[in-house]
Amino acid sequence: MTRxxxxxxxxxGFSFDLCKxxxxxxxxxxxxxxxxxxxxTIVGLVFRDGVILGADTRATEGPIVADxxxxxxxxxxxxxxxxxxxxxxxxxxxxxxxxxxxxxxxFHTGRDSRVVTALTLLKSHLFSYQGHxxxxxxxxxxxxxxxxxxxxxxxGSTDTLPFATMGSGSLAAMAIFESKYREGLTRDxxxxxxxxxxxxxxxxxxxxGSNVDVCVITKGNRxxxxxxxxxxxxxxxxxKGYSFSKKxxxxxxxxxxxxxxxxxxxxxxxxxx
Amino acid sequence: xxxxxxAFDHFLHLxxxxxxxxxxxxxxxxxxxxxxxxxxxxxFAIASDRRLGVQLQTIATDFQKIYRIHHTLFIGLAGxxxxxxxxxxxxxxxxxxxxxxxxxxxxxxxxxxxxxAVLYEKRFGPYFCQPVIAGxxxxxxxxxxxxxxxxxxxxxxxxxxxGTASESLYGACESMFKPDMEAEELFETISQALISSxxxxxxxxxxxxxxxxxxxxxxxxxxxGRMD
Numbered sequence: 352m353t354r355x356x357x358x359x360x361x362x363x364g365f366s367f368d369l370c371k372x373x374x375x376x377x378x379x380x381x382x383x384x385x386x387x388x389x390x391x392t393i394v395g396l397v398f399r400d401g402v403i404l405g406a407d408t409r410a411t412e413g414p415i416v417a418d419x420x421x422x423x424x425x426x427x428x429x430x431x432x433x434x435x436x437x438x439x440x441x442x443x444x445x446x447x448x449x450x451x452x453x454x455x456x457x458f459h460t461g462r463d464s465r466v467v468t469a470l471t472l473l474k475s476h477l478f479s480y481q482g483h484x485x486x487x488x489x490x491x492x493x494x495x496x497x498x499x500x501x502x503x504x505x506x507g508s509t510d511t512l513p514f515a516t517m518g519s520g521s522l523a524a525m526a527i528f529e530s531k532y533r534e535g536l537t538r539d540x541x542x543x544x545x546x547x548x549x550x551x552x553x554x555x556x557x558x559x560g561s562n563v564d565v566c567v568i569t570k571g572n573r574x575x576x577x578x579x580x581x582x583x584x585x586x587x588x589x590x591k592g593y594s595f596s597k598k599x600x601x602x603x604x605x606x607x608x609x610x611x612x613x614x615x616x617x618x619x620x621x622x623x624x
Numbered sequence: 625x626x627x628x629x630x631a632f633d634h635f636l637h638l639x640x641x642x643x644x645x646x647x648x649x650x651x652x653x654x655x656x657x658x659x660x661x662x663x664x665x666x667x668f669a670i671a672s673d674r675r676l677g678v679q680l681q682t683i684a685t686d687f688q689k690i691y692r693i694h695h696t697l698f699i700g701l702a703g704x705x706x707x708x709x710x711x712x713x714x715x716x717x718x719x720x721x722x723x724x725x726x727x728x729x730x731x732x733x734x735x736x737x738x739x740x741a742v743l744y745e746k747r748f749g750p751y752f753c754q755p756v757i758a759g760x761x762x763x764x765x766x767x768x769x770x771x772x773x774x775x776x777x778x779x780x781x782x783x784x785x786x787g788t789a790s791e792s793l794y795g796a797c798e799s800m801f802k803p804d805m806e807a808e809e810l811f812e813t814i815s816q817a818l819i820s821s822x823x824x825x826x827x828x829x830x831x832x833x834x835x836x837x838x839x840x841x842x843x844x845x846x847x848x849g850r851m852d
Contacts, residue, residue, distance in 0.1 A: 370749030439776035
């Protein structure tokens with residue numbers, strides 16, 4: 352009976368029932384598995400009319416590139432977006448969870464979400480797990496009180512800044528921001544600066560790579576520019592591709608039709624009334 | 625079926641015997657596996673190797689790693705064999721409940737979210753599995769995705785790989801894949817990528833098992849490979 356209850360959908364939250372077994376395995380000499388990380392360069396800056404967020408698109412599993420074009424700018428609310436670095440499952444889960452909570456809050460209050468609401472929900476969740484939920488976030492949006500940009504660290508501390516970078520490529524990107532940022536940038540200047548900072552991370556940091564994603568949030572409007580720049584297209588692609596002259600040897604074939612063939616009886620007896 | 629029973633008896637013996645250590649190996653290299661899924665034109669293919677081993681000893685050469693959830697949705701599970709079987713049983717249970725409530729099959733995107741949630745629930749004590757999900761969605765559009773052991777989804781438009789042979793598989797698929805392949809060409813490509821990658825991995829091999837799914841039929845083939 353207990354086993355049946357375990358399999359049924361639980362009410363939510365984490366379940367720790369495999370921890371004892373996993374600890375036993377580690378004691379016997381097994382190294383714990385490596386998780387998908389987003390090595391990453393993520394940035395945000397405040398410009399004249401709002402906030403611009405930027406991210407690279409590489410996801411790594413140890414030294415291997417697992418995903419060449421992943422999405423690191425997550426939707427939180429129509430006027431709030433969040434970039435995530437760290438363990439990929441944690442950033443996705445925590446941003447999805449807070450996004451749902453914000454939607455319920457919008458229904459409850461009848462007002463647009465504020466950036467500080469998202470900030471408080473995220474930081475209290477991350478603090479309560481004492482840094483074990485490894486998500487480093489750059490949260491940006493425009494609400495009734497104006498444009499806001501915050502960084503959130505895995506242990507739950509936050510900063511409010513005019514420009515911010517996070518991730519393994521943050522130093523490369525911050526170098527660009529520190530030299531070229533000024534207050535009151537226009538939209539085009541801001542996008543160009545963000546793209547330059549992300550490119551700096553892509554080319555100088557090994558944990559970041561592939562393309563540049565940009566998201567521009569202004570009062571009442573947002574533009575998600577997915578793959579805004581593609582500086583790493585594949586070169587030397589063979590026109591012919593691979594062709595296999597010798598076919599693979601097959602030992603057994605089993606074909607299961609998915610749609611049943613209907614037998615059509617032409618000119619059969621008419622139905623009797 | 626008889627061979628599978630032998631496999632788990634042996635596993636129990638290893639745990640209670642005096643030599644019950646895993647060496648300095650990683651948990652994912654205990655049983656060995658190779659999984660790959662590729663997208664073609666209105667079709668997809670998912671392939672796995674057939675070995676079940678206990679570190680360097682082979683226990684079975686007909687081990688099933690790709691499971692059918694419904695007629696156009698397949699999940700391949702790489703990693704620790706005991707966790708893959710438990711996880712498959714949990715997922716099939718959830719899908720059956722869903723089918724009873726909704727009176728229809730789950731879409732592949734929905735199923736991928738379900739798998740991700742089931743895995744993330746165990747974030748601090750995870751299942752040692754890497755799933756590869758492949759299915760036909762709305763309008764017979766093929767959908768593939770893979771996840772790490774705690775549910776971080778990786779959607780791809782071309783191919784996804786998992787298992788101990790994954791590094792070789794990345795290389796083979798990257799060079800052999802072409803977009804919009806027809807069913808027969810897709811089968812050829814995925815088989816060649818799988819066979820050539822497992823030949824470079826000690827822990828996977830002993831043939832291949834390929835499912836090729838088009839809107840009208842599912843073709844299951846067993847490949848002949850090196851038996852070493």
